[in-house]
Amino acid sequence: MEIQLEKNSSTEALIKISLKETDYQPKFKEKLKSYSKQANIKGFRPGKVPVSIIEKMYGKSIMVEEINKILVDSLKDYIKKNDIKIIGDPLPNDEKAKEIDWDTQKEFDFEYNIGLIDDFDYKLDFKINKFQIKVEKKVLDEAVDNLRQQYGKMTNPEVSVDGDSIFGTLAQSSSEFSKDGLIYIDRVSKKLQKSFVGIRKEDVVKADIQKLFTEEKDLVEVTGLSEEEAKALHGEFEFTVKNVNRIEPAEMDQEFFNRIFGEGKVTSEEGFISEYTKILEENYDKESEYLLAHHLQEKILKETKVEIPEDFYRKWILASNQEINEKDLDENFEYYIRDLKWTLIKNRIFEDNEIKIDYTDIVDYTKKMFQAQFGGMELNDEMSKNLEVMANNYLQQNNGENYMNVSNQLRTEKIMDILKQKVEISVKKVTREEFEKKAVK
Numbered sequence: 001m002e003i004q005l006e007k008n009s010s011t012e013a014l015i016k017i018s019l020k021e022t023d024y025q026p027k028f029k030e031k032l033k034s035y036s037k038q039a040n041i042k043g044f045r046p047g048k049v050p051v052s053i054i055e056k057m058y059g060k061s062i063m064v065e066e067i068n069k070i071l072v073d074s075l076k077d078y079i080k081k082n083d084i085k086i087i088g089d090p091l092p093n094d095e096k097a098k099e100i101d102w103d104t105q106k107e108f109d110f111e112y113n114i115g116l117i118d119d120f121d122y123k124l125d126f127k128i129n130k131f132q133i134k135v136e137k138k139v140l141d142e143a144v145d146n147l148r149q150q151y152g153k154m155t156n157p158e159v160s161v162d163g164d165s166i167f168g169t170l171a172q173s174s175s176e177f178s179k180d181g182l183i184y185i186d187r188v189s190k191k192l193q194k195s196f197v198g199i200r201k202e203d204v205v206k207a208d209i210q211k212l213f214t215e216e217k218d219l220v221e222v223t224g225l226s227e228e229e230a231k232a233l234h235g236e237f238e239f240t241v242k243n244v245n246r247i248e249p250a251e252m253d254q255e256f257f258n259r260i261f262g263e264g265k266v267t268s269e270e271g272f273i274s275e276y277t278k279i280l281e282e283n284y285d286k287e288s289e290y291l292l293a294h295h296l297q298e299k300i301l302k303e304t305k306v307e308i309p310e311d312f313y314r315k316w317i318l319a320s321n322q323e324i325n326e327k328d329l330d331e332n333f334e335y336y337i338r339d340l341k342w343t344l345i346k347n348r349i350f351e352d353n354e355i356k357i358d359y360t361d362i363v364d365y366t367k368k369m370f371q372a373q374f375g376g377m378e379l380n381d382e383m384s385k386n387l388e389v390m391a392n393n394y395l396q397q398n399n400g401e402n403y404m405n406v407s408n409q410l411r412t413e414k415i416m417d418i419l420k421q422k423v424e425i426s427v428k429k430v431t432r433e434e435f436e437k438k439a440v441k
Contacts, residue, residue: 010118011309087115088316115312122304124422133284148249167243181222209237366391
């Protein structure tokens, strides 16, 4: 067997494999004998079918199968032995393969196109900003008010005010439509909101049905119809009030503190504000870390030149994924290229810094993921053991896909930790509004 590498460029090459009869005959003959012992053919005792009969009946398919196995193994060994950095998998030259006459040929030549990863350098000697969101009093007050509203008590006052919801019957006599529903005053169109303020039980509000709400989904919700059916409604409807509903915000008392933080963990309004501020800061820091990771990725991608064998990569994507067509690939190819570059850069950073990840690390990381879903609560010994079982079971599910997803996520986090250590990061305090503008860029 002869294997040769012919470079067309720094990123594309051909691997040529020449097979002589002596390269595949031993395996071929061995497989024929194995088939003869297992074959069940009429006129012959089981296990006594002559090899010559097997060769005549199945010889070509067996030979093709064995040669393909030899080619696959030889390619893997050659690439590994010569430390050839490739993208995707080798693509066979189908045109050349079609020229093979399997009935008469004894020697064969094959060609495989490969995409190469050219050497590249990346630099981490730059400065970058981490935008940390300040917890403003206005934002904190709004968050606490929303929480109090969420845990508030429902009341039924006599007269409605802004922010109330009205339960009643929406009807139209001409179409014989009638449906009980709930209307939130703040969702009613601005021009009609005043009609729903200051009303009480048994009052009737008249309005053009298509002008009642700002959002179409609210009309769908209150009528119980499909979007198409709701759009077909027209004319004046009457809404007869049955109840005015109002949520009275929860009092800043011990009962409320216990519901939010647990029994006795917070005992004063001052302590509540302090603890809730910490929660907001933690949530904001997660957003800041996410944006920092995004900016680091963008900066490194911009500053690092990586040559990609685009023609090969395009062919490989189409060959390896039958669900993608050429049109979709053309529309999204720049994103494929970008993701590939980032993957190559991450792999280099991972290797250069000798980062190690073993199964124990992946299990521990999975346990933290589950624990976060439980609100980060501290676990006793029994719960910790159950969490260990849950993590192992999860990683073994979905044909190994869960394991790969968690492993890749942990790998990315460790790479980001390295970047944050090596890149000069300046923390800048910003408002929520300023942060959102930075996130859009």
